[in-house]
Amino acid sequence: MSPTPAATAPLDVLRGALRDAAQAVGGDGHVGDRATLERPKRDDFGDYATNVAMLLAPVVGGPPRDIAGKVGEELQARLGPLLDRVEVAGPGFLNLFLSDAWHTAALTSVLAAGERFGGGGAEQPERLNVEFVSANPTGPLHVGHARNAAYGDALSRIFAFHGHEVVREYYVNDFGSQIARLAESVRARARGEEVAEDGYQGDYVQAIANAIPDAATMELDPLGQKAVALMTERIRESLHFFGVDFDVWFSERSLHEPSASLGGQDPVTHAFATLADLDQTYAHEDALWLRSGQHGDDKDRVLVRSSGEHTYFASDIAYMLDKRERGFDRLLYVLGADHHGYRARMAAAYEALGGDVASLDLLIMQFVHLVERGERSSMSKRSGEFVTLDDLVAEIGVDAARWFLLQRSHDTTIDLDLDLAREESAENPVYYVQYAHARISSVLDKAGADRVAAALGAEHAGVALHPAEKALVKKLLAFPAEIAEAAERRAPHRIATYALEVAQTFTAFYRDCQVVGAEGEGVEDLRLAVSVAARQTIATSLGLLGVTAPETM
């Protein structure tokens, strides 16, 4: 993942010139880095605009507009023919109008990066562990899990593309009282009896019972394990069909079994010993407590009950310690909104184990409401009539499901409009983006592979660009920064927003600029090249979301 050479990345050239210019007029060097360099809302404000003069004003003294003028002169001297002109505007903005030559050089840099365009930008690559979904294997995945799965997976894809090393992990809660309850429910079904009040009521329980020959007569413990194995496999298949595959399926049960790597000790005992060494636990009223209150939690938490049983929290800590000992730079947990109450104790546990909470990310997913014909259908898990991931996919397809679950920020509740998601038309944003990709493919197909190859090898110097072409090139250039933002802010929805914008910008270009058969020296070459770059960027964006990029529709 070699990053795009700084010398040829046009935005880096601009940034560098801006930094130098700021320094030349008296800045301390940092001002140039803090200054914005962004696409203004209006075209007559130039290709890019910077607030550098307003930041310099308090440092060097004097009216911002005067300073902007000086910075402009410095920039012009440094950028020469790449910069057509500058304008000082408003309270002291400096608007930059870049030349055709700059735009074509930018396009060339995008094409040179090829499939890697936008990726590999992580300044400090890290080894990341992303735990997500981790739904109890006592029932099928529902729509909330689907959001969690889509988010965790897209985030992982973005991290990897950005240059990090990612391990996707699913924690299987195959231990504890809910497994016994599942076993009892399965056995009841196998015997043709009613499931107990506090048991699992769904139809899938009968399916599990049917799949285990001796379910009616087996001991509860092995029956529970068998049921969990079947349920876990079903979950794994659902996720795989949804485009989500995990690297590690971590068994909670294994935390309570002897481990060879711990010299025969079990991980929970190992964790207790580790915490004891750090003086993070104490005994009180026959129970073992973690000093979580010292690490930001509301109070201390029990690890071993007075009855001698371990709490689930004990497993969580042992698991967390296991991850730490596997050597990750950062642990990420994608948790459902109903788990936010555990944030404080998880963070406390992390600190108690000697970790720095700056390397722990506890991400909370907000809820999903399904909307059909304008009405909300809440997914009540109790009643057993919740919508499953499989149902959702059967209803609207993987692409639409992933798109609609990912297009909004993870910390806002979303209303997923099933009618709109089912719509196979431009009213549906996911189809709109896919259509743009298919349309580009069609144009390139019409031109022919040889023609496209020739266009990619052509020099574009001297070709005058149409405003729509410039707009598209600049939209594409924003991709690396979008990836960085999406990764750093754990915000895959930014990629969805961006993909839609690229599709819109391409569509405007397509409307205004005939590609195949365009008149003028080198114009068709340039437009084919722009098209290739746009298709690449859309395909990469969709790929990061786990949505397909079809050649034809």
Next chain:
RNA sequence: GCCCCGAUAGCUCAGCUGGAUAGAGCGUCCCCCUCCUAAGGGGAAGGCCGCAGGUUCGAAUCCUGCUCGGGGCGCCA
């Protein structure tokens, strides 16, 4: 009571580590297929950015306090 999330166009939501005249999709209304995919495009209407203070040259964005909505606060998992 305490904690988390939200409040932006009729609806669903971007924008939020401060910048110029606040955006998209849907919905509504008008218009456009001799032209590389009309699964498309052009245009219009539509906003005290929840309320009140504060910081700043500048606040949807940052701080404080409220209001409303959603969720969570067990030696359950």
